[in-house]
Amino acid sequence: MHLVDDSTDTTIAGIFERRITDGVAPGSFVAVFDRDRIRYEQGFGGISVGGPVPTSDTLFRIASCTKSFTAAVLLILRDAGRLDLDAAVDEFVPEFAPVLHGGVVGRPTVRMLLTMSGGLGTDDPWADRQESLSREAFRAVLERGVRLITVPGTAFSYSNLGYAVLGQIIERVTGTSYVEAVTSLLLEPLGLGAVFERPDDAVTAIGHRVVFGRGVEDAGHFVEVPFSGPGVFSAIGGLFASPATLIGWVRWLDGAWAGDDTGPLSAASRREMQQLHRIAPPRPTLDGVPSRHALGYGFGLFVEDDAELGTLVSHSGGYPGYSAHMRWHPATGVGVVAFENAGYAAVAKPAEQALRLTLAAEEETPATVRPWPETLVASMTATGLVTHWDDRVATALFAENVALDRPFEERRAAIAAAVDRVGGIAEVASGRATPICDSPDHLVWFVEGERGRLRLEVRLTPTVPLRVQTFTVAVDESSLT
Numbered sequence: 001m002h003l004v005d006d007s008t009d010t011t012i013a014g015i016f017e018r019r020i021t022d023g024v025a026p027g028s029f030v031a032v033f034d035r036d037r038i039r040y041e042q043g044f045g046g047i048s049v050g051g052p053v054p055t056s057d058t059l060f061r062i063a064s065c066t067k068s069f070t071a072a073v074l075l076i077l078r079d080a081g082r083l084d085l086d087a088a089v090d091e092f093v094p095e096f097a098p099v100l101h102g103g104v105v106g107r108p109t110v111r112m113l114l115t116m117s118g119g120l121g122t123d124d125p126w127a128d129r130q131e132s133l134s135r136e137a138f139r140a141v142l143e144r145g146v147r148l149i150t151v152p153g154t155a156f157s158y159s160n161l162g163y164a165v166l167g168q169i170i171e172r173v174t175g176t177s178y179v180e181a182v183t184s185l186l187l188e189p190l191g192l193g194a195v196f197e198r199p200d201d202a203v204t205a206i207g208h209r210v211v212f213g214r215g216v217e218d219a220g221h222f223v224e225v226p227f228s229g230p231g232v233f234s235a236i237g238g239l240f241a242s243p244a245t246l247i248g249w250v251r252w253l254d255g256a257w258a259g260d261d262t263g264p265l266s267a268a269s270r271r272e273m274q275q276l277h278r279i280a281p282p283r284p285t286l287d288g289v290p291s292r293h294a295l296g297y298g299f300g301l302f303v304e305d306d307a308e309l310g311t312l313v314s315h316s317g318g319y320p321g322y323s324a325h326m327r328w329h330p331a332t333g334v335g336v337v338a339f340e341n342a343g344y345a346a347v348a349k350p351a352e353q354a355l356r357l358t359l360a361a362e363e364e365t366p367a368t369v370r371p372w373p374e375t376l377v378a379s380m381t382a383t384g385l386v387t388h389w390d391d392r393v394a395t396a397l398f399a400e401n402v403a404l405d406r407p408f409e410e411r412r413a414a415i416a417a418a419v420d421r422v423g424g425i426a427e428v429a430s431g432r433a434t435p436i437c438d439s440p441d442h443l444v445w446f447v448e449g450e451r452g453r454l455r456l457e458v459r460l461t462p463t464v465p466l467r468v469q470t471f472t473v474a475v476d477e478s479s480l481t
Contacts, residue, residue, distance in 0.1 A: 007361075008040075008357050008358060008360075008361040009032075009039075009040045011357055012030065012032070012040065012353075012354045012357060012358075013042055013044075015350045015353055015354065016028050016030050016042070016044050016338075016350055017044055019044070019340065019345075019347075019350060020044045020045040023210070024340065024342060024345050025045065025208070025222075025323070025340035025341055025342035025345045025347075026045050026046055026047075026048060026049045026051075026206075026208055026222050026341055026342065027043065027044065027045035027046045027047050027048075027051070027053070027054050027205055027340065027341045028043070028044040028045055028054070028338070028339065028340045028341075028347070029041070029042070029043045029044070029054040029055070029056070029058065029060075029243050029338065029339045030042060030336065030337070030338045030339075030350070030351065030354060031056065031243050031247060031336070031337050031338075032334070032335070032336050032354060032355070032358050033247050033250075033251070033334070033335055033336075033337075034332065034333045034334045034335070035251060035254070035255065035258060035333035038056075038247070039334075039358070041056055041243065043055055043058070047203065047204070047205040047206060047341065048205075048206040048208075048224070048341075049208070049221075049222050051206070052203075054205055054243075054339070054341075055203075055243075056242060056243045056244045057202075057203065057242050057243075057244060058203050058204070058205050058242055058243070058339075059195075059198070059199075059202050059203065059204040059205065059240045059241065059242050060204075060205045060240065060241065060242070060243075060322055060324060060339040060341065061207065061237070061238075061239070061240055061317070061319050061321065061322040061324070062194075062237070062239050062240070062241045062246060062317050062322075062324040062326075062339075063128075063237040063316075063317025063318055063319035063322055063323070063324055064160075064236060064237045064315060064316060064317040064318065064319075065237075065239070065241075065246065065315045065316070065317040065324050065325075065326055066234070066235070066236065066237045066238055066239040066317070067163050067235075067236060067237070067300040067301075067315065068249075068253070068273070068299075068300035068301050068315055069182055069186060069187075069194070069239060069249075069300070070163055070166055070167060070170070070178075070182070070235045070236075070300055071114055071166075071273055071299040071300025071301070072186055072265055072270075072273065072299075072300065073170055073181055073182050073185050073186055074110065074114065074166060074169070074170065074299075075265055075269045075272070075273065075299065076185050076186070076264055076265050076269075077170070077173050077174070077185075078269075079265070079266065079269055082173055083110065083169070083173055084110070085109065085110045085111040085114065086109050086110070086111055087109060087110055088107045088108070088109055089107070089108050089109065089110060089112075089113060089118075089165060089169065090107060092110075092168070092169045092172050092173065093142070093165055093168050093169060093172065095139050095142040095143050096142050096146065096165055097142075097145075097146070098118075098119065098120065098145075098146040098147065098148045098152075099145070099146070099147065099148060100119075100147075100148045100151065101147070101148075106119050106148045106151060106152045107152065108120075108152040108153070108162075109152070109153070110166070110169060111277075112152050112153050113159070113162040113163065113165060113166050114166065114277075114299045114300070115156075115277040115278040115297050115298070115299065116156050116157060116158050116159060116162065116278060116280075116297045117152070117153055117154070117155060117156055117157070117278045117297075118148075118152050118153075118159060118162045119148035119149060119150045119151060119152040119153070119154070119155075119157070120146070120148060120149070120157060120159035120161050120162050121147075121148075121149040121157055121159065122157055122158050122159065123159060123160050123161055124158075124160065124318065127160030127161060127164070127233060127236060128160070128236075128237070128318070128319055128320055129228075129320065130164070130231075130232070130233040131228040131229070131230070131231050131233040131234055131236075131237070131238055132228050132229045132230070132231035132233075133231045133232045133233055134231060134232065135168070135171075135232055137232075138164065138168070138232040138233075142165075146161070156278045156279060156280040156281070156296060156297060158297075160233070160236040160237075163235050163236045164232055164233045164235050164236055166235060167232060167233075167234065167235025167236075168232065168235075170182075170235070178232075178234060178235050179196045179230055179234060179238075182196075183196075185264060186264060186265075189263060189264040190248070190249075190252060190263055190264070191248075192241075192245050192248055192249060193241070193242065193244075193245045194239045194240065194241040194245050194246075194249070195239070195240050195241075196230040196234055196238050196239060196240070197229065197230055197240075198227055198240060199240075204240065205322075205339070205341040206224050206321070206341060207224065207225040207227070207319070207320060207321015207322050207341055207342075207343065208222040208223060208224055208225060208321055208341055208342050208343070209222065209223060209225050209320070209321065209342065209343045210222060210342065211223055222342065224321075225320045225321035225343060228320070237317060237319055243337055243339060246324075246326055246337045247335070247337055249326075250326050250328055250335050250337065251333075251335075252270075253270050253273065253274065253301075253313075253328075254313075254328050254330060254333055254335065255267070255270075256268070256270035256271045256274070257271065257274075257330045257333070258333065272298075272299065273298050273299040273300060273301055274298050274301055274303060274311075274313045274330065275298050275303065276294065276295075276296040276297070276298060276303040276305065277296065277297060277298050277299065278296050278297045279294065279295070279296040280295050280296045280297060280302075281295075282295065293305055293306050293307055298313075300315070301313050301314070301315050302314050302315055302316075309329060309331075309356075309359060310329075310330075310331050310369070311329075311330050311331065312327060312328070312329055312355075313327070313328055313330060314326060314327035314328070314348070314352075316346075316347075316348040318343070318344040318345075318346070319343065319344075320343045321341065321342070321343045322339070322340070322341060322342070322343060323339070323340045323342060323343070323344060323345035323346060323347040323348075324337075324338070324339050324340075324347065325337070325338045325339075325347050325348040325351040325352075326351075327348075327351055327352060327355050328355075329355065329359060331369075332359070332362070334355065334358055334359060334362075335355070336351045336352075336354045336355045336358070337351070338350060338351035338354070369437050369438060369439060369440060370437065370440060371435075371437045371440055371441075371442075371443050372440045372441060372460075372466075374460065374466045375437075375440060375441055375442070375443050375458065375460060376443070378397065378443075378458050378460060378466075378468050379435075379443050379445055379456070379458055381393065381397050382397065382456060382458050382468065382471055383445075383447060383456065385397070385415075386415055386419065386425070386447065386454070386456065386473060387425065389408075389411075389412050389415065391408055394408055394411075397467065397468050398467060398468050398469075398471065399461050399467035399468060399469045401469055402468065402469065402470075402471060411471075414473070415473050418454055418473055418474065418475050419449065419454070421451075421452065421475050421480070422448075422449025422450065422451050422452040422453060422454055422475060422479075422480070423449045423450030423451035423452070424449060424450055425447055425448065425449045425450075425454070433445075433446040433453065439459075441459060441460040441462075441466075442457075442458070442459045442460075443457070443458055444456070444457045445457075446476065451480060451481050452475060452476060452479040452480040452481060453475075453476045453479040454473055454474065454475060454476065455472075455473075455474045455475070455476045456471075456472070456473055457470060457471070457472045458470060458471055
């Protein structure tokens with residue numbers, strides 16, 4: 001299967017092939033897709049050292065991508081009136097009584113744990129080895145005490161422990177195990193083949209780690225990592241899923257933006273999952289420079305406001321023996337899932353490259369926001385007023401505030417002065433600069449003159465019939481020659 005052009009899938013293939021030849025992982029799989037089709041998918045290496053190549057049906061541990069499933073179940077319970085997200089966690093799990101340094105008790109809410117702002121510290125290495133912990137053992141862990149690093153609700157800190165506690169909330173609200181609740185409330189209604197125990201009748205990629213250290217006979221080689229079984233910490237990362245299954249999950253989440261209201265969770269609640277609820281510190285970009293983009297956590301998902309692409313939604317999974325990543329672009333529905341069978345291999349990096357390459361290869365640059373047809377018509381009419389002002393046209397175009405804010409006579413004079421400063425404009429106005437649209441009811445565009453250009457702006461009213469409430473014409477001072 002191919003992308004928009006063959007050079008893009010060749011480049012993506014090269015990126016993932018090098019992961020195998022460079023010894024990052026024994027095997028890898030990547031798929032690029034949109035709302036209608038699989039654009040490209042390919043496996044590399046083997047499901048074990050020297051084993052068969054992974055396919056779209058091969059099961060991998062998806063690790064922390066599981067958190068989006070945990071969050072979705074909590075919202076299903078919220079929407080059914082069975083759970084208040086703003087209730088204190090200790091109302092459901094009384095043994096969870098975290099304290100700040102000095103002994104001050106903190107009471108995180110369910111929402112705070114969902115958005116990684118419960119005050120708990122980052123705990124990946126420890127938590128990833130706790131999956132099989134029993135309820136009784138987990139209760140004992142909590143009763144021994146939990147230390148907070150920040151006041152709950154004030155800062156982002158990625159916490160697996162918080163999601164393990166959320167798993168216990170699910171159990172106590174539903175009266176069933178976490179695994180049973182996720183399966184019956186989410187996986188079965190959606191027909192998703194994700195599971196919490198490795199099935200005997202499915203091809204599963206074997207997890208590995210790299211052997212390091214001098215004097216070790218097979219240093220630099222891969223050794224298998226034993227599978228862990230389900231337990232309390234399955235809520236943080238316990239799912240097995242194939243690429244095909246994870247694509248189905250992403251498409252269902254992303255379908256909320258296209259109005260798909262099917263399934264056990266409403267489109268509105270799925271969009272809520274994909275909102276930035278808690279800002280996070282900047283993360284390094286692919287070249288190692290700290291990102292200036294807004295990044296944070298929604299409900300079980302990371303949300304990024306990219307300056308070029310707009311909103312991106314994602315989650316990574318790192319687990320003993322595995323690395324997984326899912327990432328999509330809600331404006332276009334284009335997404336990527338990627339998997340590797342080596343612990344903490346950071347497959348998110350090549351997955352992010354694959355998505356950016358795909359979007360760059362689109363026949364049309366994916367706009368994050370497109371103006372309404374009415375906004376475009378208003379901009380063309382407004383451009384006509386700049387070249388040939390007509391009070392009747394202006395009266396039909398503008399809302400009543402425009403003439404009240406600045407009478408037409410003054411506007412005509414100001415526009416004429418601006419046109420004179422740029423040396424006049426062509427009879428057929430042209431603009432070489434790219435228009436700016438940050439909202440469908442708003443547009444900024446440019447009209448070229450002999451000695452510079454004009455900056456024009458319109459914004460429509462929120463009421464029908466739509467009228468222009470903001471109209472400005474100004475000289476772009478940087479363009480004057």
